[in-house]
Amino acid sequence: MQTRKGQSIEDQSMEIIEQEIGDHPYSGFEWQVVRRIIHSTADFDFARQNRIIFHKDAIKNGLGALREGKNIIVDVNGIIGLLNKQNLADYKNNVICDISNPQVVKEATKLNKTRAQTAMRMRADEMNDGIVVIGNAPTALLEVIQMIKEGITKPKLVVGIPVGFVCAAESKEDLQKIDIPYITNKGRKGGSPCAAAIINALYKIVRESSS
Structure with a gap:
């Protein structure tokens, strides 16, 4: 779908963000990531007061x-639905989500843990040198x-941007205390659109730096 003068909706959206954002602390690749989050949420608050860390x-x-x-x-599977499938295919990245795996459900009950906890624990080996996106x-x-x-386990990057009122902000604070590269944010906001936007932005940087 095209807008004025053949400009794509995405390009025009990014132009609007640049026009409306005002002062923010980000530059270079970090700004590309934050801008993609704003594009996915229409929430400029993510760029202010160092919200994305x-x-x-x-x-x-x-x-x-x-x-x-x-x-x-x-x-969660919702993140998978928002990732650019061409990128996944071209770079051969395997996306793994076990939240609905019957084995995870059974093990979570046995261990008295949430399915989300159990799903992460069961994929410790696959996380090594990979990216964890929450x-x-x-x-x-x-x-x-x-x-x-x-x-x-030792992932190369943890994207920790869970949304919610219970332990969401606290878990992000804990993430900043470990010596593993991370992308996170302050406060309760977050969610699948933000998490997927971060990965899609990184893919765009990979493509642009390879061309």
Whole structure:
């Protein structure tokens, strides 16, 4: 679908964001990521007061993992639906979500844990050198943090941006205390659209840097 003078809706949307954003603390690749989150949510608050927080190696590690075809472990299927499928195919990244896996449901009941926690724990090996993307379940993020502390997994990047009122903000604060590259945000906001937007933005940077 085209808008004025053949400009795509996406391009025009990005132009509007640039016109309306005002002052913000981001530049370069970080701004491309934050701008994509705004594009997906229509929420300029993500760009203000350093709402999106980047570990110093987050962008570098994220781009490397995507280029190398590493796994992407997500907490809910909704994130998968929002990822650009052509990117996944071209770079051969395997997206894994076990939230509805019957084995996870059974094991979660046995361990008295949430399905989100159990799904993360069962994929410790696949997380190594990959990207963990959590947009909905704070318990999943807390489990990944614990697994990293235990030394049983070492992802290249953790995107921890769960939405909610219970433990969401706290889990993001805990994420910033570990020595693993991360992208997160302050407060209760987040969700699948934000999480997927971050990965889609990283893919766009990979493509542009390769051309």
